[in-house]
Amino acid sequence: MIRRSTLVVDGPLAIRMQRLKAAREGSTGREIITLPLLAARLAGGFVAPIATDILYPAIQAALAAGGFRDLGRVSSLPGMPRAVLQSLIAIWRADIDLSSLPHVGRFADLCLLETRIRERLPASRMLPRDLRDAALARANFSSSLLGPVTLDGIVEIDAVWRPLLNEIARFTELSWNIPGPTEEQAWFKGFLHRLPVTPQATFSAETSADPKSEVVEALRWVRRLLSSGKANAEDIGIAATSTTDWDDHFLAHANSAGLPLHFSHGIPALSTPDGQACAALADVLTTGLSQERIWRLIRRLPPRPFAGTLPKDWFAGISRGAGLRTLEQWREALIAARSHRADDMAAEDALLPILELLARGPEAGHEAGRLLLSGASLAMWNEALRSAPPHSVSLSLQAMRVRDGRDPANSVVWCPASHLAASPRPFTRLLGLTSRSWPRLENDDPLIPHHLLDRQMLHGLTTADRDRRHFEVICSGTREHLIVSRPQRNAKGSILSPSALYPANELVHKRDRIPEHAFSEADRLLARPRDAGALEHVRQSQSCWRAWQRDETLTRHDGSVAADHPAILAALARTQSTTSLQRLLRDPLGYVWRYALGWRSIRLEGEPLQLDPIAFGELVHELIAGAIIRLEPRLGFARANADEIEAAIAAASSKVLASWPLQRSVPPAILWQHTVKEAARRTAKGLACDDSTRADTRSWSEVPFGQEMRTGGEWPWDETVKVPIEQAGLVFGGRIDRLDIRASGDGAQITDYKSIKPPPKSQRIALGQGRELQRVLYAMAVRILLPEIRTIVTRLIYLADEPARFELKGDELDAAVAEANTYLVAAVQILRSGRIAPRSEQDAVYDDMRLALPADRESYLRRKATDFRAASQKLGKLWYSSK
Structure with missing residues (x-):
């Protein structure tokens, strides 16, 4: 015959560990539950404790009904449902009857909210006080329904459950295994069992630089315990009063280390693929359509129900640089790209209805979730919409946590101190023992501040007292080794003082220390430079660093290559653009990066x-x-x-x-x-701003030359003819901003427009240190493509402020063309010689690939200035000229 018994625990970690223990002991008649589940068991039928999936919609409906005396002005704010839930839970746990409080102001509003919530609950769900009262009415069945009841590992019992426990004690055996040196519980009418005091565990204190360093040291400690065989994963626990400052670091480092780390409080929902799908949907609904957001959403959606119906080539023909921020722009883009798709209408039929739905904004959240999400992502989305209005669903997703899929029975646990106090482990590490965290400061309830209702009455224990009690329970329950740890600074760099619970003697860990056990491969290589130096990419990076630090020496890490390198010869042999020739003159190394190596900076x-x-x-x-x-x-x-x-x-x-x-x-x-x-x-x-132009002059704009294919336009020349620069061995093509040719064919005017502010009128501009090479190249192109033209005028027109013109013609233009040829020949010679150096001028326009240079660019260029100037000597006169 199975003997029924009930074990009451607190927190998710204790439930799972006690169920494991019961399974190992073969205790098939033992039921492991929490206090709310105990009350539901006694209440009978299909009654269950109220959960957030029911409470949040009821709270939102109660707030929407209005009619409040004090909360009306804030009842529609995004965080109001969460604040109401937090306040009501505190009231219910304290066993406060709202109807007994003065029926004025804030209390009247909360009483009205509670009444409305109760009216909207299904028959199978009850508020905590109602559930307690229903259980009290059936307490005489405790012996047959529950058997002997044991409270295990519970530090503090909320006032709402105390009458029920005392009533159960009348009909069945009730005992409470009190952990640690807790206070006397005079209200309790069952049997109090003080757990035996465990032998004093080894105790030590460690100080790290910041929360991230604390996580690194904690994982090194875990690796040491596991590798030495002193402990199994289920024997190790790591905790803090509030886990927020360490969660992201544990999530990242534990995954890279391959350590079995269980988050008993759950991992952030946004760290999972399903959470990212929800976040992408929320981003589109709350901030509007854009191509980037739609791409992000489609990449993260589950295969069904929507993503599977979208053609694979739905994006064909749509420019990836397009913003597409309105539904009409999407419609026009899809129509224009029909010829690029295998099925010209399939993408529109699948995508446009969804875009129309998303364009409606947050109010379409429920419908969009049903159409686009499925499984876990849909459940997560619905939960987020229940806890916040649609337009603030992003905030709700940020606060949401989900299970990590690990079992604490074979994992190291990382959890809040309250979880670990309910289920201590032999090897424990407590993080964040600063004056701000152990214990934490008391905060007012969001809707019931201290001046309205005494904080002691609302919460029983203060937050500080509860944190101290958890610390004492964890210390007394740790049998083998207890480490307390604190950061010297927070993530922002502010200095933190130690907690009053922190011992005087401590071991300080520096960031660069060599650990006895590295927690990951990256940590091992960081601690063992000799092993890291055996890796090819590490050797290359070290060689690069040493070369950058070597004074006045041009090395292969600075830009030096073999003479007549095939990649450089190939880049010079291509048809150049005016932009590439400008970069060749202004920044030879940048030319190699872009046109020989194919590097592109990300915009x-x-x-x-x-x-x-x-x-x-x-x-x-x-x-x-x-x-x-x-x-x-x-x-x-x-x-x-x-x-x-x-x-x-x-x-x-x-x-x-x-x-x-x-x-x-x-x-x-x-x-x-x-x-x-x-x-x-x-x-x-x-x-x-042009002077009067003769009526027989013909004008062209964006005139092409040196193109690979004919455009079909009416141009003054064959646009496929490439223009040679014979002395430099280059050919180039491009487009002239504007070209005016007289009908007689003997004169041409070239105009290069600039939308920026002009230089001083007194300044003469020829090549402009290589910046204004284009108009000179255009003049060279016109002379070759239209040899019958005798007079050429090339102009720069600056359009910002009052338009300003700078002209080159006659001898001045001839000199500029000759000068451009000379410098282009010099630039080609520099590239072919292989002695290529970074530019020493600080010029943001030509530093779009700055990541390829050392972080301290100015010091680097100053350190190697002599050799760099020698390598680029042939172009030095151009770079430092005044015109």
């Missing part, structure tokens, strides 16, 4: 509030091109009046307003309209 645009200078310049150029193309050749730019030019700019602006968001990321709608207006203003000023 983290996201959602810009304004266009960067380069993009704004492209916008102005596109408006200029659009206006000129609209006027040529039917009307002719030279013959157009101011109104016709203004109309052409307006038409180009309208086209750009709609087309750019489908091609690249642009600012939000209002800022984007303002940006285009500003670009149109500069365009109008730039086109109006």
Whole structure:
């Protein structure tokens, strides 16, 4: 015959460990439950304790009903459901009858909320006080339903359950195994059993630099215990009063170390794939559509129900740089890309209904979750929506925790101190023993501050007393080894003072110490430089570091390569652009990185509030091109009046307003309209600043040359012809911003527009230290492609503020062309020689790959300045010239 008994414990760790113990002992009649489950067992039927999946919707409905005296102004705030739940739980645990309190102000509102919540509960769910009363009515069945009842490892019993326990003691054997040196419990009518005092465990104290270092030392300690055989994983516990400061570090380091670490309080939901799917959905709903957000969402969605129906080529033909922040932009982009997809309509049929739903915003949260999520991600999403309004679901997801899938029976446990106090382990490590954490400071209840209701009445034990009691229980329950640890500083660098519970004698661990047992492979290599030095990538990095520190010596880690290196010869043999030639002159090493090695810097645009200078310049150029193309050749730019030019700019602006968001990321709608207006203003000023042009002059914009394929446009030359720079052995192509040619064919004017502010009028600009090479290259191209032209004028027009013009013509232009050829030959010789050095000038425009250089760039360049200047001597005159 099975003898029934009931063991009452506290916390998830104690439940799972006691169930393991019962299984090992073969105690099939032993039921292991918590106090709320004990009351539900006595109440009978299908009654169960109330849980958050029922409470949160009931609280939200109760708040939405309104009619409050004191809480009406804050009842709709995002954190209100959580605050109400926290306050009501404190009231229920303290066994306070809200109807007995003064029926005014805050208490009247809380009483009204409790009444509304009770009315909305299903019959099988009860509030704690109601559940306790229902159990009290059936306490006479305790002997047959529960058998002997034992309270084990419970530090403190809430007031709401005390009458029930005393009533149970009348009908069956009730005992309480009190852990540690706790206070007398005069209210308890059962049998009090003081647990025997365990022999004094080995006690030590350690100090680390910060919370991250504490985690590293804790995992080293775990590895030492496991590898030495002194302890099994289930014998080791690590705890803190509040785990927030250490959770992320434990999660990252334990995974990399492969240690069996169990989070008894759960891991952050957002650290799981299902949580990331929910976060991606919340991001789209709360911040709006964008291509980046939709990509992130689709990558993280479960295979069903939605992601499996989306064609694999749904994104074909859509520019990855496009912002796509409105439903209409998505619709236009998908329509324009139909020809790029195998099934031109499948992507639209699958994606557009979902985009329409997501565009509705947070209010579509429930429906979007049902359509896009499934399984664990859907359950997590629904839980987040229950605990917060739809527009603050992101905050709810951040606070949510889920099980980590590990069993504490074969794992090291990391948990709050309250969990470990209910189920101590032989080897224990307590973290964060600072004056702020052990014990913690008392905080007021969010809705019932101390001046409304005495804090002692609401919470019984203060937070500080509870933390001290947990510390005493853990100390008395640790049989083998107890380590207390504290950080010297917090994560922000502030100095922390030790806790009053922290001993005077401590062992200080430095960050760079060599541990007896490394917790991971990376930690082992950090502690054993000889082993790390045997790895090829470590040897290479050490060699690079030493080369960077060597004074006035150009090494292969600085840029030196073999003469006539095949990769450099291949880069020089390609058809150059005006941009690549400009980089060749300004930054030879940068040219090698980009065009020989193929490196590209990452542009983290996201959602810009304004266009960067380069993009704004492209916008102005596109408006200029659009206006000129609209006027040529039917009307002719030279013959157009101011109104016709203004109309052409307006038409180009309208086209750009709609087309750019489908091609690249642009600012939000209002800022984007303002940006285009500003670009149109500069365009109008730039086109109006020309001198009177002869009526027989023909104008072109964005004139191509040196292209791989014909464009089909009407151009003044064959656009596939490449322009040679014979002395340097280079060929190049590009697009001229604007080209004006007289009908007689004997004169041409080249215009290069700049959207930035002009230099002083007194400054003469020829090559501009290599920055203004483009207009000189354009002049070289026109001379070769149109040899009949005798007179060429090349202009720089700055459009910011009042437009300013800088011209080159005649002998001055000839000198600039000859100078450009000389410097291009010198740059090619430097690259072919293999002695290539970083530039010493501090120039942000050409430092977009700064990560390839040492972090302390200025000191590095200063240290090697002599050798670097010698390597780039042939270009030094260009870089430091005044024009």
